[in-house]
Amino acid sequence: MNSEDLKDKIRFQLTELGLQVGDTLLVRADLGSIGKLSRNRLDYIDVILGVLGESGTLVGLAFTGATFIRKDKKNIFDGSNKANTGAFANVMLSHPKAKRSRHPTNSYVAIGKNADFILDDHDENSGAYEPIRKIKQLNGKMALMGCVSTSPGFTTTHLAEVDLGLHRRIIFPTLNTCYYKKEQAKLDLFKRTDIGGCSSTFFKFYAHYVREQILQQGYVGNAYSVLVDSNKAYDIDYKILKDNPKYNICENPDCFLCRARRWDNLQDAPAFFIRKMYRKFVSTKS
Ligand SMILES: [Zn+2]
Incomplete structure (x- = not known):
């Protein structure tokens, strides 16, 4: 299949998965499993943006991480850092219309109509997962493309953890730090307070999404993909963790x-x- 045919196929598949013009969509994706579109990796982003239209917004996680105990003056967030959340986030960051929030360890990248609304107040004084709350307010959707088993779950689960106060069960979260530049040439130390639970347990939530019939399944290119409504996923995540706050403890x-x-x-x-x-x-x- 040539790249133009693959793009057409992906547009159709995204619509089948439940995407509509005007949607706000958070994507986590394994680009390699989708299939090669062209030499220009921005095509992945533009195909999705084409389905969302001018009134839609695409969001990605552009997390950069912290160091543990050791305060590393080489670990400085200045807004230009490469994300450690995979190629999709970094391709999004390279898009000419991309905007990025200023949270030192958990920045988000967004393109489209609601990018400013989602990102603007997300900085060192804000919770790491607050942009998910904005996505919820916009009745946004969350999709996993190709990483359903390798990097399971939706970030709504982390927001539910924080809303239930489960982040306070993590021992000394402020030992996770990074430096950031707020004003020119001045470094500040950022201390994390809201570390999320173990995301390798998030595959367990899939069974609940299926039972509540909120999990849309399909393919994007060659990649097995799933999509949920962010509010419906959050409500399920919240209830599960409220009933059993240890549900996000893994067995490894x-x-x-x-x-x-x-x-x-x-x-x-x-x-x-x-x-x-x-x-x-x-x-x-x-
Ligand atoms: Zn674990």
Whole structure:
């Protein structure tokens, strides 16, 4: 299939998935699994924008991350940093119409009519997941393209965690820091206060979306993709976590976040650190 045919196919698939002109859409995507459109990777963005139309808005996560305990003066957010949330975010950031919020660790990128509304007040004084609340206010949709199993879930879950106060269960979140430039040549230290729960557990939420019949499924190019209404997903996330605040604790014995950084799961910490020390001991012996 040539690239023009693939673009036509993707436009049709996005409509089948439930996208409409004027929608606000947050996308997380694995570009490689969608298929190669052309040499210009901005085509991925423009095809989606074409379906959303002039009145629509495309949003991406352009997170940059923090360092733990160590305050690293080389880790400076100045708005030009590459995102650590994958190629889709970085292609979005390279789009000539892209705007980015100023939150030092969890900035968002947006293109389209409501970009300013979603991004404008998202800075060092704002919660990391507040743009999701704006997307909810716009009755926005959330899509995963090709990363349904490799990077599961919707960011509504993190907003629900914060609204339920579950971020206070993370041990010493302010040990996660980065520097940022607010005024020219002046560095400020940003301390994270609202670290999200373990997103590797978010695949468990899919079953609930299916049961409530809110999960639209289809393909974008060759990529298995899902789409939800942000308000409906949030309501489900909120109810699940309210009923069981430990639902977002994973089973991976090596997960630092779940085994060693939750006040409500401290019983796992000794075994985690003993295992870690044992491995270090064995590796230095060999
Ligand atoms: Zn975990």
